[in-house]
Amino acid sequence: MSNPPELSRLMYVEDEPDIRVVANIALTQVAGFTVATPNNGAEALKLISSFMPQLILLDVMMPGMDGPQLLERIRELSDFVETPIVFITAKAQSEEIQKLKSMGAVAVITKPFNPMTLGEEIRTIWRNYYESKR
Amino acid sequence: MNDKDAVNDLLARTKAIVDTIVDGVITISDRGLIETVNPAAENIFGYNKAQLIGNNVSMLMPSNYSHGHDGYLQNYLSTGDKKIIGIGREVTGMRLDGTTFPLELAISEMEVNGQRMFTGIVRDISERKNTEEKLRELLARTKAILDTIVDGVITISDRGLIETVNPAAEKIFGYQLQELAGKNVSMLMPNPYRAEHDQYLDNYLSTGEKKIIGIGREVTGLRKNGSTFPLELAISEMEVNGQRMFTGIVRDISERKETEEKLRSAMRRVHEQQIKDEFIATVSHELRTPLTSIKASLDLIIGGAIEANSDQADTLIQIAQKNSDRLLLLINDILDISKIESEKMQFNRIKLRVKPFLDTAIFDNQAYAKKHHVKFILTHCPDPIYINADPDRMMQVMSNLMSNAAKFSNENSVVEVSATVIKDKIRIAVTDKGLGIPLEFKSRVFEKFTQADTSDKRAISGTGLGLHISKAIVEQHQGELSFISELDKGSTFYIDIQQANQEAEKCSE
Numbered sequence: 001m002s003n004p005p006e007l008s009r010l011m012y013v014e015d016e017p018d019i020r021v022v023a024n025i026a027l028t029q030v031a032g033f034t035v036a037t038p039n040n041g042a043e044a045l046k047l048i049s050s051f052m053p054q055l056i057l058l059d060v061m062m063p064g065m066d067g068p069q070l071l072e073r074i075r076e077l078s079d080f081v082e083t084p085i086v087f088i089t090a091k092a093q094s095e096e097i098q099k100l101k102s103m104g105a106v107a108v109i110t111k112p113f114n115p116m117t118l119g120e121e122i123r124t125i126w127r128n129y130y131e132s133k134r
Numbered sequence: 135m136n137d138k139d140a141v142n143d144l145l146a147r148t149k150a151i152v153d154t155i156v157d158g159v160i161t162i163s164d165r166g167l168i169e170t171v172n173p174a175a176e177n178i179f180g181y182n183k184a185q186l187i188g189n190n191v192s193m194l195m196p197s198n199y200s201h202g203h204d205g206y207l208q209n210y211l212s213t214g215d216k217k218i219i220g221i222g223r224e225v226t227g228m229r230l231d232g233t234t235f236p237l238e239l240a241i242s243e244m245e246v247n248g249q250r251m252f253t254g255i256v257r258d259i260s261e262r263k264n265t266e267e268k269l270r271e272l273l274a275r276t277k278a279i280l281d282t283i284v285d286g287v288i289t290i291s292d293r294g295l296i297e298t299v300n301p302a303a304e305k306i307f308g309y310q311l312q313e314l315a316g317k318n319v320s321m322l323m324p325n326p327y328r329a330e331h332d333q334y335l336d337n338y339l340s341t342g343e344k345k346i347i348g349i350g351r352e353v354t355g356l357r358k359n360g361s362t363f364p365l366e367l368a369i370s371e372m373e374v375n376g377q378r379m380f381t382g383i384v385r386d387i388s389e390r391k392e393t394e395e396k397l398r399s400a401m402r403r404v405h406e407q408q409i410k411d412e413f414i415a416t417v418s419h420e421l422r423t424p425l426t427s428i429k430a431s432l433d434l435i436i437g438g439a440i441e442a443n444s445d446q447a448d449t450l451i452q453i454a455q456k457n458s459d460r461l462l463l464l465i466n467d468i469l470d471i472s473k474i475e476s477e478k479m480q481f482n483r484i485k486l487r488v489k490p491f492l493d494t495a496i497f498d499n500q501a502y503a504k505k506h507h508v509k510f511i512l513t514h515c516p517d518p519i520y521i522n523a524d525p526d527r528m529m530q531v532m533s534n535l536m537s538n539a540a541k542f543s544n545e546n547s548v549v550e551v552s553a554t555v556i557k558d559k560i561r562i563a564v565t566d567k568g569l570g571i572p573l574e575f576k577s578r579v580f581e582k583f584t585q586a587d588t589s590d591k592r593a594i595s596g597t598g599l600g601l602h603i604s605k606a607i608v609e610q611h612q613g614e615l616s617f618i619s620e621l622d623k624g625s626t627f628y629i630d631i632q633q634a635n636q637e638a639e640k641c642s643e
Contacts, residue, residue: 016423016426016427018424018427018431018453018456018457019423019426019427019430021427021449021450021453022426022427022430022431022434022450022453023430025434025439025440025446025450026430026434026439029439029440030434030437030439061419089419090418090419090420090422090423090426091415091418091419092418092419092422093415093418096415110422111422111423111425111426112422112425112426112428112429112430113426113430114429114430114433115430115433115434115437115439116433116434116437116439
């Protein structure tokens, strides 16, 4: 049994500029990932093929294309059919979380998140994703 | 023609008549013996002449009658006591084949050559009896149906007078038939239908214009006890003996309506609950968003992820502060919404002089002008004019309109504030030369938590509640908040509010 590959490249699509700032610090300085933080779906789709993220974090409520719509678009790209996608949402109701998971997200992280442990949380999701695939 | 010829002619004519009429004609002697029969009589009883003549007429009656016949005839001849003679009546006949049938019999007495004789004219009324029987049965059946159905059935004349009602109709309206018969059917309707009914009927009879006939519909009924109830009414028109009549079938649908109403109110409650749940979910989302920035900034500083006193630490502190302000605005707006929705918002209305009020609004909102690099200008305001308003709440509306205008203006443009008198109203307008509102968003401008779907970062800095609150506040002042907007040209939001009278102007200020 091989260990999962090292997780290093993340993309986090988020429209709130302040949350992008804090998430960037949490994911790069604290957790040591290489991170891209486009501010909307269109930007994300432009960036994704050159950045080649191993895991994608999506805000849910965004102007233009929302998180679930973006997920669908990403799944249409042959390179990202299986890439684990995680929603990060301020909609904390359990029904909402269930709904988001049923759309094909591997996990849902609720806001506010803890920036000191966010990276660890994502690594655990990454490991579990590989466990479940075996 | 001689006398003999004349007699023969008369005889021939008489014979022709007797031979061809459909009624049977039988003459009997005073001893009850048959002397002549005509072809119709042969036909009716199924005998031929030869089988009848000379026999006792009782052969044409079933045995229970035939026994009495001779006695009866005897009795009559001796006492003159007539039971049948001269009186047409229904009796039973018996044919050759033994079958019996109803017949109508008329007997007359005559004397021919001093000999007493009797003529019986008989008519087979089997068919008529049959039809009558069928009719009676049909009537009985119809009556049974009318008496037992749950629908009320009322017939009225073309003058609107009640002719018949069935028991269900009596029960539905609480009247007895005798209280209704001959009365105008409009007594079963509350006003204004009562007043309209005669007119409607007249109109229908003269123009043929139907409003109800042939169409089932819901109307209101009036019971004897004065209570009203919903009923379903279907009217049909008929002609009876050349007389136009109307039949109304009525069904009391109180219970059905009640059930419908219960269902509707239950659905309304569910819907209201859904709206509340959605609002709470959205509020939770809206509060968590700035909180995420605040908490993450502080966690990163306290957790030692970044160096204290660094530029990065400054940035995070500013993020925390800015989002705390936003959180505070949100909480204030949510409180306002909750007050508006529970109708607990207080309004201390005073007579407000418009010009100084707008001057203050421009002065107090300079921060927005500065932030978005625009200029607020009061372009037009007659003075003195007054409105009755809560100054704090009205200022809240002005701040909302002016901050929106500033936020969506192009840099270095002017936001115009003005007041104009339109009849008895005053229009206060805030006009920007900015983005304008996209067509598809116009209908949702005043909804809660809505902002035009744009990636422009200016749009997301609000709470999405301001215009909803402003509209509610203006409406609490019996005013109206509206807007006109053209994409890329700008928007005008305007308040139309009743002008306060001029007389007591000294009291204000």
